[in-house]
Amino acid sequence: MLDVPYGTQVEGAAWHPAVMMHLYVGRTLPEHLAPYAPGPHTFGRFLANTLNPDVPTPVPEPADDLEPRQNQYEAADAIAERAAAGGRQFLLADEPGVGKTIPAIERYQQRTLALGHAAVRAADETAGGAGSAEDVPALLTAANTAIAEQIREATETLLGSVLFTVITRMTNRFSRSDG
Structure with missing residues (x-):
């Protein structure tokens, strides 16, 4: 092979x-x-x-100490560039087995870090403008809930993509062997 x-x-x-x-x-x-x-x-x-x-x-x-391959770095960079330009979708159409999952995971890590940092900044600003000290715990709880929801959504998106890829490969393998 x-x-x-x-x-x-x-x-x-x-x-x-x-x-x-x-x-x-x-x-x-x-x-x-x-x-x-x-x-x-x-x-x-x-x-x-x-x-x-x-x-x-x-x-x-x-x-x-595994190191991503060059094409995986390039794919992650292309996805990040598209996202930075405001794109919400990206089709990475490489052949099977070249490592599309790693760029998706790297993009997921970048996205969740960015979401987390933005949510922390927003929570700090909101807490700084709170009317009283008693309001701060509730504001921080709401911020934590928002961060958790954003990470949950990003995780579902990533897992859905990975599972779709795996299922598609399995289906293709089975359909090829049925012929």
């Missing part, structure tokens, strides 16, 4: 319609195909290990 980008042709990699992926058949992967070897937690790696149960590729231990 090879993770060859959509529309790319690589010498030595053959498209296989039954698994909807590029394949290389041989004992060792040639050097020029090494960049297309599937990553450790990808669908391509899963299929390769399933089709080659006697020699599965070992799964590395999780690491805390």
Whole structure:
């Protein structure tokens, strides 16, 4: 199994319609195909290990120092730029397996931080203009409730996007195998 980008042709990699992926058949992967070897937690790696149960590729231990790929940084930047320009929607249409979830999570983190900072500033201004000290706890409680609601909405949006992507991939995989 090879993770060859959509529309790319690589010498030595053959498209296989039954698994909807590029394949290389041989004992060792040639050097020029090494960049297309599937990553450790990808669908391509899963299929390769399933089709080659006697020699599965070992799964590395999780690491805390993972670094997003360049295309993931670019996607997160494009989403943030669109949001800064007032856009409320953004279609990130990369092929499966290139890492669209990470930019969505990064954008979620940026958005919730921005919402939190804005809500704290608004709560501080409101509390500063309160008529009496007794009004401040109620104002802060209302501000906390507003922040929690904004984070809940942002979380639902992110989870809905991730779950939609997962369900779509599952449906596509099943429908491809039904043919």
